[in-house]
Amino acid sequence: MYRFAKAAVNLTGQAARQARHGSTAPPDFHQKYGNGLMVGGLVFCTAVWGYVLTQTGITWNLSPIGKVMPKPWREPEE
Amino acid sequence: MLASRALRLVGKRAISTSVCLRGGHGVAKVEDYTLPAYFDRRENPLPDIRYVQNLSPVQASLKEKEKGAWAALSADEKIALYRISFHQSFAEMNQESAEWKSVVAGIFFLMGLTGLLVLWQRKYVYGPVPHTLDPEYKQKELQRMLDMRMNPVEGFSANWDYENKQWKK
Numbered sequence: 001m002y003r004f005a006k007a008a009v010n011l012t013g014q015a016a017r018q019a020r021h022g023s024t025a026p027p028d029f030h031q032k033y034g035n036g037l038m039v040g041g042l043v044f045c046t047a048v049w050g051y052v053l054t055q056t057g058i059t060w061n062l063s064p065i066g067k068v069m070p071k072p073w074r075e076p077e078e
Numbered sequence: 079m080l081a082s083r084a085l086r087l088v089g090k091r092a093i094s095t096s097v098c099l100r101g102g103h104g105v106a107k108v109e110d111y112t113l114p115a116y117f118d119r120r121e122n123p124l125p126d127i128r129y130v131q132n133l134s135p136v137q138a139s140l141k142e143k144e145k146g147a148w149a150a151l152s153a154d155e156k157i158a159l160y161r162i163s164f165h166q167s168f169a170e171m172n173q174e175s176a177e178w179k180s181v182v183a184g185i186f187f188l189m190g191l192t193g194l195l196v197l198w199q200r201k202y203v204y205g206p207v208p209h210t211l212d213p214e215y216k217q218k219e220l221q222r223m224l225d226m227r228m229n230p231v232e233g234f235s236a237n238w239d240y241e242n243k244q245w246k247k
Binding site for chain 2: 023025028029030031033034035037038040041042044045047048049051052056057058059061064065066068069070071072073
């Protein structure tokens with residue numbers, strides 16, 4: 001138990017002395033281009049889907065509540 | 079019997095290179111994967127072998143110097159000795175990468191390609207839109223639904239104000 005406490009104190013002492021220097025390794029592909037690729041991908045995705053959802057003539061048949069005004073439908077009977 | 083005794087003399091470490099008990103057929107081919115290998119793993123801090131197996135003359139002389147007093151080694155030499163024995167330091171092997179950014183970018187790109195696929199499908203696969211979806215037809219349909227009092231309690235017609243002929247706010 002005593003030895004454990006001694007070791008525990010030693011550990012914390014070492015942690016306090018450690019200085020973080022940061023990595024000097026050259027940036028890899030992901031660090032150089034990751035952010036740009038993410039933004040580019042997002043722009044491409046939203047552009048394509050924005051066009052598809054609005055400009056291609058796909059019918060969504062959204063609810064008329066609050067949007068459409070009714071129109072008389074009865075045709076004069078012959 | 080004699081061959082197994084000889085094997086025991088050779089020792090456990092050299093088992094991979096010793097003669098197999100094959101009754102005189104010769105040495106079996108030693109496969110790469112059977113030999114001790116080097117891994118950079120947190121859970122196995124001291125791998126079975128050194129990272130650099132074939133030492134250059136400079137490295138060989140450094141290893142000779144290592145046999146003497148370590149206080150005589152400069153800091154650079156100590157680092158060079160470390161790099162002979164190990165490939166990546168713990169800090170290097172544990173560091174996080176930015177790979178997730180490329181992965182997310184790939185996800186967005188493939189979703190965009192899917193959108194292009196849907197576009198092609200709309201142009202070349204879908205038939206014409208039925209006339210029942212024309213705006214004018216939908217307006218008449220709406221009036222008929224309200225006339226029928228469809229779902230008047232909590233549903234569709236409940237949203238329509240029949241007194242003032244408008245949608246409820």
